[in-house]
Amino acid sequence: MASQEIEALAQALARLPGLGPRSARRAVLWLIKRRDTAFAGLVEALGTVRAALVECPRCGNIDTTSPCGICADPRRDARALCVVEDVADLWALDRARLFTGRYHVLGGRLSALDGVRPEDLSIALLIERVAAGGIDEVVLAMNATLEGQTTAHYLAERLEGFPIRLTQLAHGLPVGGELDYLDEGTLAQALRARRPVG
Numbered sequence: 001m002a003s004q005e006i007e008a009l010a011q012a013l014a015r016l017p018g019l020g021p022r023s024a025r026r027a028v029l030w031l032i033k034r035r036d037t038a039f040a041g042l043v044e045a046l047g048t049v050r051a052a053l054v055e056c057p058r059c060g061n062i063d064t065t066s067p068c069g070i071c072a073d074p075r076r077d078a079r080a081l082c083v084v085e086d087v088a089d090l091w092a093l094d095r096a097r098l099f100t101g102r103y104h105v106l107g108g109r110l111s112a113l114d115g116v117r118p119e120d121l122s123i124a125l126l127i128e129r130v131a132a133g134g135i136d137e138v139v140l141a142m143n144a145t146l147e148g149q150t151t152a153h154y155l156a157e158r159l160e161g162f163p164i165r166l167t168q169l170a171h172g173l174p175v176g177g178e179l180d181y182l183d184e185g186t187l188a189q190a191l192r193a194r195r196p197v198g
């Protein structure tokens with residue numbers, strides 16, 4: 001029988017994606033056994049990251065620096081911009097290590113059902129970035145869901161007329177597929193085989 005405090009920790013961990021109540025309990029036991037080393041390190045890392053978290057004013061990525069590490073990296077190709085729905089998608093794509101440009105996070109997807117309108121997403125800032133020039137290619141990397149594709153169509157319309165190459169991830173993404181859940185090989189393949197919009 002664990003105390004209320006230990007039980008609360010197990011419940012908090014169980015809410016993390018990928019951890020159920022069983023794994024959470026095992027993690028708690030593991031931490032308790034290593035309370036002098038691993039526990040302190042974890043608490044410190046959590047506190048440090050929490051205090052430093054900031055949303056990048058340029059791309060919407062979440063990082064501990066502003067602008068984020070990707071926007072600030074001079075080795076990144078400033079002429080290629082990959083538009084994603086969420087930070088999770090950015091991280092998934094960047095793990096695939098195929099795209100060397102920068103990103104733009106919309107902060108969601110258009111949805112009549114959930115009442116998400118264009119002005120609720122970071123679309124004006126995207127248009128502003130493209131209008132500022134210096135960008136040759138915009139990759140629309142929306143999820144292969146109905147709402148993701150609706151968002152991509154809307155963006156394609158808004159970006160019409162700019163002197164850019166507009167591409168989107170290749171099909172072959174499973175229908176209904178959320179980028180975050182795809183393995184890196186599949187993602188890399190979809191990026192490599194990206195095709196012009198329209």
Ligand SMILES: [Zn+2]
Binds near residue numbers: 059
């Ligand atoms: Zn950024």
